[in-house]
Amino acid sequence: MSIDQSARRGIPEVTVARLPEYLRALRGFAEQGTTSISSEDLAAATGVRSAKVRKDLSQLGSYGVRGVGYDVDHLAYQISLALGQTHDWPVAIVGMGNLGRALAAYRGFATKGFRIVALLDQNELLHGERIAGLVVRPVTDLPELVLEGLAIGVIATPADSAQDVSDRLVDAGVRSILNFAPTMLTVPDGVVVRKVDLSTELQILAFHEQRKVEPPTHLQEARA
Amino acid sequence: MSIDQSARRGIPEVTVARLPEYLRALRGFAEQGTTSISSEDLAAATGVRSAKVRKDLSQLGSYGVRGVGYDVDHLAYQISLALGQTHDWPVAIVGMGNLGRALAAYRGFATKGFRIVALLDQNELLHGERIAGLVVRPVTDLPELVLEGLAIGVIATPADSAQDVSDRLVDAGVRSILNFAPTMLTVPDGVVVRKVDLSTELQILAFHEQRKVEPPTHLQEARA
DNA sequence: TAGATTGTTAATCGATTAACAATC
């Protein structure tokens, strides 16, 4: 997958995925007025082992002080730097169904440095409709949006149009895609896709739920 | 984390997470009328290496035939059995903000064996409101719902009430939780929590996006 | 100095991959 490739020689993908969690915890400490913390404190706040915390943070640089700990503000700054939160990233959402509308209205993005600059849909009946303060536009506007700085595309369409939308995003020059459609996207090298699949998450929970309910038959034969 | 614990001696969590993907691909093959496939075919359809496909499937049992491949319908049946898709799982969504409403209206769950049986909110002004064919209820109804079979709780509240809602779900007897709130939940052993964090996903994309834009300075000193 | 805590090394664990014997 393109993600691993992009992580080559850099910070491990698993570490990157934990950085936002650390940052969130640090913001919490800062709000409480805590100015210095240990890896143990950060571990407790994030549910990660302290050795892992230290290992993760050491990937970014040496921002702690032995015998003392980490300066909350400085560490938060360094992590936000690593995550590219120094400026706002323009985001476009494609697909104005229930999920797309909910994402468009979601307040949480702005505080994390993401600015929703466009809402798009392939259905021209929706064009011009006003949602969350933005006017719905056709996907053919994508090249123009990329020229204006669009960096990240969010796909919230049904499965059957997701690949087409993905191709249009890629052709327009978008290289980071968050895919909510329950389908695998094929993209060229250099494009990073992350997938969020709501049904899959529930299916994984159902797997565990089932394990609990049934007697622990490790020999699964007798079932069917 | 509770998930790893529950996977002890069983199918590895990473494998479980791929099963829904295989199942989706198999359903696709079945629709096209394909009755038999090789691990190579399934690998191509899911973007996974064929060796991994075989290893994953062998965790469930020996459902292939050497020299021939896998029977599409039989394999799909076995996977859906493992995932607990033999019956519907009752799901409740707590938090009727934008995201909660979108999830309530989402069509994709039903086809995967999930039935949304209740919509809850702590704000009593919303009680009685009708959303997606269901009436919004107070969270104090949870014990009653569990008695009626409720198995999975979805938390779609703001961060600051998520832990409280989680506690109420757990107290009522729910042991599988899908958390959309951007906060870490503390739950007792035996309760499985999966977290979907939209901002975190975007932050991970921003990390990669930033790496692309900047010159590949592997010596990060010169930046700050 | 004594106590605390980082950053890093080495050990462990688990997941991925390649390779191939088993077998249709």
Added chain:
DNA sequence: TAGATTGTTAATCGATTAACAATC
């Protein structure tokens, strides 16, 4: 039998963890 493909073994890779020297 010859060809194909699984299921599994062994090798590799990467991530986690424990432990501790460095150092405030």
